[in-house]
Amino acid sequence: MGNWSRFNIASIVLGFGFLYLPIVLLVIFSFNESKLVTVWAGFSTKWYAQLWHNQALLDAAWVTIRVALLSATCATVLGTLAALALVRYTRFRGRMLFSGMVYAPLVMPEVITGLSLLLLFVAIGLDRGFWTITLAHITFTMCFVAVVVQSRLLSFDQSIEEAALDLGATPVRTFFAITLPVIAPAVFSGWVLAFTLSLDDLVISSFTTGPGATTLPMKIYSQVRLGVTPEINAICTILIGVVAIGVVVASIVTKQREAQRDRDERAAFAQT
Amino acid sequence: MARVASALFSRLVIIIPYAWLLFFFLIPFFIVFRISLSQTAVAMPPYTPVFDLLGGVSGIIEKAREFSFDNYVWLTEDVLYFNAYVSSVMIAAVSTFLTLLIAYPVAYGMAKAPKTIRPTLLMLVILPFWTSFLIRVYAWIAILKPEGLLNQFLLSIGVIGQPLIILNTNWAIYIGIVYSYLPFMVLPIYSSLEKMDHTLTEAALDLGCTPFSAFWRVTFPLSLAGVVAGCLLVFIPAVGEFVIPDLLGGSETLMIGKTLWNEFNANRDWPVSSAVATILLLILVLPIVYFQNAQAKADGEGR
Numbered sequence: 001m002g003n004w005s006r007f008n009i010a011s012i013v014l015g016f017g018f019l020y021l022p023i024v025l026l027v028i029f030s031f032n033e034s035k036l037v038t039v040w041a042g043f044s045t046k047w048y049a050q051l052w053h054n055q056a057l058l059d060a061a062w063v064t065i066r067v068a069l070l071s072a073t074c075a076t077v078l079g080t081l082a083a084l085a086l087v088r089y090t091r092f093r094g095r096m097l098f099s100g101m102v103y104a105p106l107v108m109p110e111v112i113t114g115l116s117l118l119l120l121f122v123a124i125g126l127d128r129g130f131w132t133i134t135l136a137h138i139t140f141t142m143c144f145v146a147v148v149v150q151s152r153l154l155s156f157d158q159s160i161e162e163a164a165l166d167l168g169a170t171p172v173r174t175f176f177a178i179t180l181p182v183i184a185p186a187v188f189s190g191w192v193l194a195f196t197l198s199l200d201d202l203v204i205s206s207f208t209t210g211p212g213a214t215t216l217p218m219k220i221y222s223q224v225r226l227g228v229t230p231e232i233n234a235i236c237t238i239l240i241g242v243v244a245i246g247v248v249v250a251s252i253v254t255k256q257r258e259a260q261r262d263r264d265e266r267a268a269f270a271q272t
Numbered sequence: 273m274a275r276v277a278s279a280l281f282s283r284l285v286i287i288i289p290y291a292w293l294l295f296f297f298l299i300p301f302f303i304v305f306r307i308s309l310s311q312t313a314v315a316m317p318p319y320t321p322v323f324d325l326l327g328g329v330s331g332i333i334e335k336a337r338e339f340s341f342d343n344y345v346w347l348t349e350d351v352l353y354f355n356a357y358v359s360s361v362m363i364a365a366v367s368t369f370l371t372l373l374i375a376y377p378v379a380y381g382m383a384k385a386p387k388t389i390r391p392t393l394l395m396l397v398i399l400p401f402w403t404s405f406l407i408r409v410y411a412w413i414a415i416l417k418p419e420g421l422l423n424q425f426l427l428s429i430g431v432i433g434q435p436l437i438i439l440n441t442n443w444a445i446y447i448g449i450v451y452s453y454l455p456f457m458v459l460p461i462y463s464s465l466e467k468m469d470h471t472l473t474e475a476a477l478d479l480g481c482t483p484f485s486a487f488w489r490v491t492f493p494l495s496l497a498g499v500v501a502g503c504l505l506v507f508i509p510a511v512g513e514f515v516i517p518d519l520l521g522g523s524e525t526l527m528i529g530k531t532l533w534n535e536f537n538a539n540r541d542w543p544v545s546s547a548v549a550t551i552l553l554l555i556l557v558l559p560i561v562y563f564q565n566a567q568a569k570a571d572g573e574g575r
Contacts, residue, residue: 004381004384004385004386005384007377007381008377008380008381008384008385009381011377011378011380011381012378012381012382012385012393014378015374015375015377015378015381015454015458016378016396018374018451018454019396019397019400019451019454019455020400022408022411022412022415022451023400023403023407023408023411025411025414025415025421026407026410026411026414029414078288078289078292079289081284081285081288081289082289082293084285085285085286085289085290088282088285089282089285089286092286094290097298098286098289098290098293099564099567099568100561100564101293101294101297101298102289102293103563103564103567103568104297104560104564105297106505107504107505107508107509107559107560107563108508108509108512108560109508109509109511109512109513109514109529109552109556110509110512110514110529111512111514111529111532111533111549111552112304112512112549112552112553115304115532115536115545115546115549116300116301116303116304116549117296117300119300119303119304119307119542119546120296120299120300120303123303135296136296138292138296139292139293139296139297142289142292146289170278170281171278171281171282172281175281192402193402196402199404200403200404200405200406200407202405202406202515203514203515203533206537207536217404217406220406220407220410221406221515224406224410224413224519225519228410228413228414228417232410236404236407236410236411239403239404239407240403240404240407243402243403243404244399244402244403246402247399247402251395
């Protein structure tokens with residue numbers, strides 16, 4: 001596309017500055033010596049050291065990680081199935097309703113999702129706590145997984161699958177031997193997305209939680225309401241670091257797999 | 273045998289996620305609606321019993337007689353709720369417009385960037401989306417406070433004489449929403465601009481259009497699908513936003529997500545919060561259906 005004008009560069013620089021400056025400032029002030037988060041008083045890592053002695057915080061972090069691992073894994077299975085259903089089976093009864101239910105949670109205000117799930121759990125008499133948070137997270141993150149996997153399936157050459165079926169492979173075998181390896185990078189990034197969404201969620205967790213199950217965002221939220229402290233900046237910095245490393249690793253893995261696939265395809269073409 | 277297995281496989285692929293979403297996404301809305309029609313009770317759960325299936329058909333009819341629209345009447349009597357709905361929609365609309373103003377040039381610049389650096393730029397837009405929403409909103413408190421970083425900076429370069437009051441006003445909410453939802457607006461606009469046939473703009477320029485009118489009459493209309501998708505992705509969740517008005521807004525800021533949260537957590541009035549949620553859903557149902565159709569159509573084109 002045409003020439004990259006000065007206006008284009010300026011808008012990108014300003015746009016990205018706006019996106020990143022607040023996060024950078026937050027990270028910088030987590031290393032601040034002073035208790036004030038707005039006045040720089042020298043470098044210190046003491047707020048990080050303090051975190052290790054905060055047992056309630058560590059417990060909350062452990063609950064959050066367990067919920068995120070479990071819900072992301074289940075959401076990836078369900079979301080991948082939903083994506084397959086949407087792309088492969090264009091005609092089945094109630095498809096409109098189904099696609100509606102996949103897309104609606106993407107934009108549904110969290111307060112509504114949270115309240116409705118809580119009322120469901122109460123209606124069926126489920127004890128609120130770890131498991132209800134996990135079920136709630138599976139439900140809203142599976143739709144994000146479905147959208148990610150769906151976009152990969154749409155650009156997927158179906159003739160390979162048809163060839164496998166023609167050669168006598170069962171649909172299940174075809175799925176595991178052909179389809180899954182090809183969409184694996186998308187499934188993996190769907191998992192990472194579900195994991196981070198679960199890790200971050202405050203509103204839905206707050207509605208669906210019960211005694212004894214406090215997640216890290218709930219803990220952070222209750223402290224933020226009391227004011228800004230360097231300790232919260234330190235937790236946030238650690239969370240940002242974990243997510244950033246996860247995303248970078250995921251994107252490198254995806255790139256490598258795609259490069260590998262391109263090489264394989266080229267090799268296959270060269271042989272014919 | 274193979275055909276039976278094949279049929280079974282395709283059935284399961286559809287049925288498992290379908291059943292999950294029906295049970296955990298659709299049915300809960302009916303429960304919300306049902307509880308919005310019941311009375312508040314001092315009990316756990318804090319509302320009068322909803323279903324009495326043991327009583328058979330007559331029991332259900334008996335229960336149906338007890339349906340009460342008191343909660344909805346209550347919502348119309350207290351002007352607070354009406355104002356909260358109106359101001360939520362207004363704040364979401366203004367924020368969506370501001371997001372569009374900022375996101376469009378960024379997406380446009382990205383689409384015009386050299387092909388080699390586009391993946392990196394795309395990654396940079398997506399990255400903040402992966403970091404916690406709560407953290408990103410929290411980061412703004414330290415910046416917008418009266419003695420915060422923005423005021424320190426503006427005072428030191430002498431632009432202002434005294435600190436601006438931004439935190440705990442609607443301006444802070446606009447900034448928070450624009451900031452949090454910016455990637456949702458940039459991505460769809462970028463993808464529609466990137467797909468665009470560039471020769472059309474060149475043709476317009478060759479035929480004597482000024483660059484601005486070429487943009488306004490050719491480029492912008494062609495990117496409209498992305499603009500609409502982006503606006504819906506920002507507007508719909510913003511109407512029910514809770515974290516941003518709670519942390520950045522002031523005590524006089526009325527937003528319905530916050531009202532619902534307070535009704536539920538502070539007042540423990542589940543039937544009224546259910547009624548608030550039902551009406552919020554009714555307000556949003558049109559934009560949501562529109563979004564679903566746009567999304568389904570986009571998938572159809574991708575085939």
